[in-house]
Amino acid sequence: MVDRAEGRWPRRVAVAATVASLCLAAPLPAAAIDDAQIVYCLGKDQRDALREAAVALGKAADTAALADIAAWRGRDAAAFEETCEALYEAAKPQPSAFADALPFLTALVGALLAYFAALGQERRMLRRRQADALRAALAEFDAAARHYTHVLAGDRPVERLRAAHGALVGRLAETRAEYPDWRLAADCHERLTAGDLGMDELTSGWNADKDARAKAVRGVVAELHAGVQRIAAGLLRPRRRNPDRVSA
Numbered sequence: 516m517v518d519r520a521e522g523r524w525p526r527r528v529a530v531a532a533t534v535a536s537l538c539l540a541a542p543l544p545a546a547a548i549d550d551a552q553i554v555y556c557l558g559k560d561q562r563d564a565l566r567e568a569a570v571a572l573g574k575a576a577d578t579a580a581l582a583d584i585a586a587w588r589g590r591d592a593a594a595f596e597e598t599c600e601a602l603y604e605a606a607k608p609q610p611s612a613f614a615d616a617l618p619f620l621t622a623l624v625g626a627l628l629a630y631f632a633a634l635g636q637e638r639r640m641l642r643r644r645q646a647d648a649l650r651a652a653l654a655e656f657d658a659a660a661r662h663y664t665h666v667l668a669g670d671r672p673v674e675r676l677r678a679a680h681g682a683l684v685g686r687l688a689e690t691r692a693e694y695p696d697w698r699l700a701a702d703c704h705e706r707l708t709a710g711d712l713g714m715d716e717l718t719s720g721w722n723a724d725k726d727a728r729a730k731a732v733r734g735v736v737a738e739l740h741a742g743v744q745r746i747a748a749g750l751l752r753p754r755r756r757n758p759d760r761v762s763a
Contacts, residue, residue, distance in 0.1 A: 548596045548603075555606070556599035557584065568605075569598040646750040649690065652683040653743045660717070660736045664729040673718055680714055683707060683743075690746060697749065699758050703742045711735050 556565050566578040569587075574594040581587050588595040659679035663671055687704040694700060706712045712735055720728050749758035 548600050552599055552603045555603050556595075561602065565598060565602055568602045569594065572598055572601060574598050642750045645686075645690065646747040649686045649743060649747045649750070652679070652686045653740060653747075655679040656683045657736065657740055660732065663717070664732050671718070671721070676717065677714060680707065680717070687743070687746075690750070697746065697758060699742055700746050703739060703746065706735075706739060712739055 555561060562584055563578075565584065566575070566581045569575040569581055570578055574591070574597065575581050575587070584595075656676075656679040659676040663673070663676045666672065684704065684707045687700060687707065691697070691700045691704050710716070717732060745758040
């Protein structure tokens with residue numbers, strides 16, 4: 516008994532494997548068309564088109580043989596379904612060229628927006644660095660001028676003043692070159708290079724009344740300070756608002 520059972524077991528496995536392989540190899544039945552397709556094909560406006568499609572697809576010899584659509588469907592459901600599905604798919608609106616290009620255009624617009632946003636952020640950071648550098652140069656010039664005017668006896672320490680003066684002139688020259696319509700930047704730059712705040716002007720006239728001269732120098736330096744602060748504030752404002760028309 517045990518031997519027979521053991522002999523039957525491999526045969527059962529083999530039979531099961533054969534059946535499974537045949538099932539897997541058999542083609543799956545085509546999915547039936549859905550209700551929407553049936554309603555479309557049986558509509559009064561589509562029946563002539565359905566007959567013509569059946570003839571074109573070789574499902575019928577001529578349209579006369581399909582006078583009764585319901586009878587044809589009952590007689591040859593597979594032919595009806597294949598013809599109906601083909602007609603339904605052919606009637607679907609085809610995507611336009613714009614629709615095809617829409618994903619690309621969307622990606623392109625997104626990339627451009629990201630690029631301009633990054634560019635705007637970079638410009639804002641650049642203007643902030645310019646404003647910080649201009650204010651730092653102004654602060655050093657203020658300190659150097661204040662120290663210079665407070666020395667009322669002996670030789671005045673001109674080296675620090677000269678260095679600070681040159682640094683501020685350089686910063687204002689950069690601003691003036693980048694924003695040539697800013698009249699205030701041009702005026703401040705010209706006062707430092709060829710006007711009452713030039714190095715020759717600042718370091719001359721100290722032999723008479725030193726107190727009066729110191730007061731005069733501090734006055735013109737204060738005027739310059741207010742102007743440069745307005746320029747720095749203009750650099751930080753959106754759209755680079757002209758400091759000529761804006762108070763600090």
